[in-house]
Amino acid sequence: MILLYKPYYKLFVVSNGQQDDFIRLVDQNRGILHKVCRLYCFTETDRQDLFQEIVIQLWRSYPGFRGDAKFSTWLYRIALNTAISDLRKQRPPTTLTDPGELPTQLRDIQYTGEKEQQLQLLYTAINRLTEVEKALTMLYLEDKSYQEMEEILGIPQNNLRVKMNRIKDKLRKMTKEATYGIG
Amino acid sequence: MELDSLKEIWREAQPDEAHGMSRPDDAPGAGDRHADAYTGRESLLPLLQQRSRGPVARMRRNLRIELLCIIVAYVPLILFYLVEFQGRLRAISLLLLLVGGLFCAYYYRKSRLLSTMQCLSCQVRSNLARQVGTLKKYTRFYLLASTIVIPAMAILTYLIFHFRLFYPDNTRVYHSLSPAPWWKNSTIWLLMLVPFTVAMYYFNVWYINKLYGRHIKKLQELLREMDEE
Numbered sequence: 047m048i049l050l051y052k053p054y055y056k057l058f059v060v061s062n063g064q065q066d067d068f069i070r071l072v073d074q075n076r077g078i079l080h081k082v083c084r085l086y087c088f089t090e091t092d093r094q095d096l097f098q099e100i101v102i103q104l105w106r107s108y109p110g111f112r113g114d115a116k117f118s119t120w121l122y123r124i125a126l127n128t129a130i131s132d133l134r135k136q137r138p139p140t141t142l143t144d145p146g147e148l149p150t151q152l153r154d155i156q157y158t159g160e161k162e163q164q165l166q167l168l169y170t171a172i173n174r175l176t177e178v179e180k181a182l183t184m185l186y187l188e189d190k191s192y193q194e195m196e197e198i199l200g201i202p203q204n205n206l207r208v209k210m211n212r213i214k215d216k217l218r219k220m221t222k223e224a225t226y227g228i229g
Numbered sequence: 230m231e232l233d234s235l236k237e238i239w240r241e242a243q244p245d246e247a248h249g250m251s252r253p254d255d256a257p258g259a260g261d262r263h264a265d266a267y268t269g270r271e272s273l274l275p276l277l278q279q280r281s282r283g284p285v286a287r288m289r290r291n292l293r294i295e296l297l298c299i300i301v302a303y304v305p306l307i308l309f310y311l312v313e314f315q316g317r318l319r320a321i322s323l324l325l326l327l328v329g330g331l332f333c334a335y336y337y338r339k340s341r342l343l344s345t346m347q348c349l350s351c352q353v354r355s356n357l358a359r360q361v362g363t364l365k366k367y368t369r370f371y372l373l374a375s376t377i378v379i380p381a382m383a384i385l386t387y388l389i390f391h392f393r394l395f396y397p398d399n400t401r402v403y404h405s406l407s408p409a410p411w412w413k414n415s416t417i418w419l420l421m422l423v424p425f426t427v428a429m430y431y432f433n434v435w436y437i438n439k440l441y442g443r444h445i446k447k448l449q450e451l452l453r454e455m456d457e458e
Contacts, residue, residue: 065277069270069273069274073270098276098279099282102277102280107349127347131347131448164235165235168235186232199455214232
């Protein structure tokens with residue numbers, strides 16, 4: 047039996063069974079957490095710190111998870127809220143006025159395969175988006191429906207569609223001179 | 230290439246590949262990087278015992294340190310003036326007790342605000358709106374409290390000095406030090422406080438903005454970006 051301190055001056059009792067369930071669920075969704083860290087941090091140390099912080103916040107919030115929403119929706123909310131709120135690990139936003147800069151950077155990267163090359167290109171492009179755009183792009187790439195995106199982000203679906211089209215345009219512009227254009 | 234066609238590559242990306250996170254050197258199985266001994270449970274379990282290093286957790290920790298400093302500084306002083314000098318300086322204990330009481334109210338209010346500052350399991354937009362709103366309330370309260378603490382202490386000191394401090398023969402210390410009428414001294418005292426309080430106000434505005442200004446601005450930008458069509 048574990049006593050879990052919550053910042054509302056309450057103690058929650060979490061059984062060992064619940065702890066096991068939690069670890070199993072987080073382990074199953076570990077890839078999502080790693081991708082969030084990869085998108086929102088620029089150094090390895092920051093990524094590890096953010097990963098740790100997200101797991102801590104998930105664990106603290108776990109007693110309040112009643113299964114009303116899907117576990118992945120709940121996990122996305124906490125991971126994105128933690129990543130977006132922790133502004134220390136984010137560099138100042140990059141302006142997108144010079145898309146021609148990107149291919150020069152990309153030529154310096156050693157690629158081992160076509161897929162890795164595309165993935166690296168994708169990450170490089172997404173890193174130049176704003177925090178909100180990154181979240182949206184990630185959910186889109188994870189094949190979430192607009193309804194799920196709305197449940198996670200709290201942005202109306204119509205607005206999400208407009209934003210997503212704008213993001214696609216941005217990504218296309220940023221990569222138009224690269225070997226693989228994204229659009 | 231279309232973004233949609235990258236979905237498959239994105240989903241296929243392995244966690245370690247996506248994250249670039251390596252196994253710690255002291256982790257089980259670290260000697261053999263290809264071993265599967267480093268399971269999820271082993272790596273996740275130690276994280277559950279760690280303390281949060283998020284912004285709200287840091288603010289809460291700072292507040293606790295502030296409370297601890299006040300207790301460590303005030304309690305011995307209160308006891309000292311209560312029992313020393315044959316109890317003639319008990320009024321100073323009373324002053325310190327009043328200030329300590331005010332600080333407790335300050336601590337309680339700040340602590341309540343911090344506990345409602347974020348809802349991580351809420352939708353991202355509503356969490357951001359909550360953070361911005363609560364952080365603004367927090368900084369307003371911080372500004373108010375840190376600005377009035379000096380004049381409040383000065384006025385309390387004056388009142389105690391005026392009414393509660395006596396020599397052993399029961400004559401007031403205040404009257405023996407200053408033959409001027411009480412209203413004259415009070416006016417001079419208040420006139421001296423006004424510029425000092427104004428200066429403190431502007432210093433606090435600068436200091437609080439330095440501490441939280443950039444954070445609030447960034448959160449507001451994120452919120453605006455989420456709301457814009």
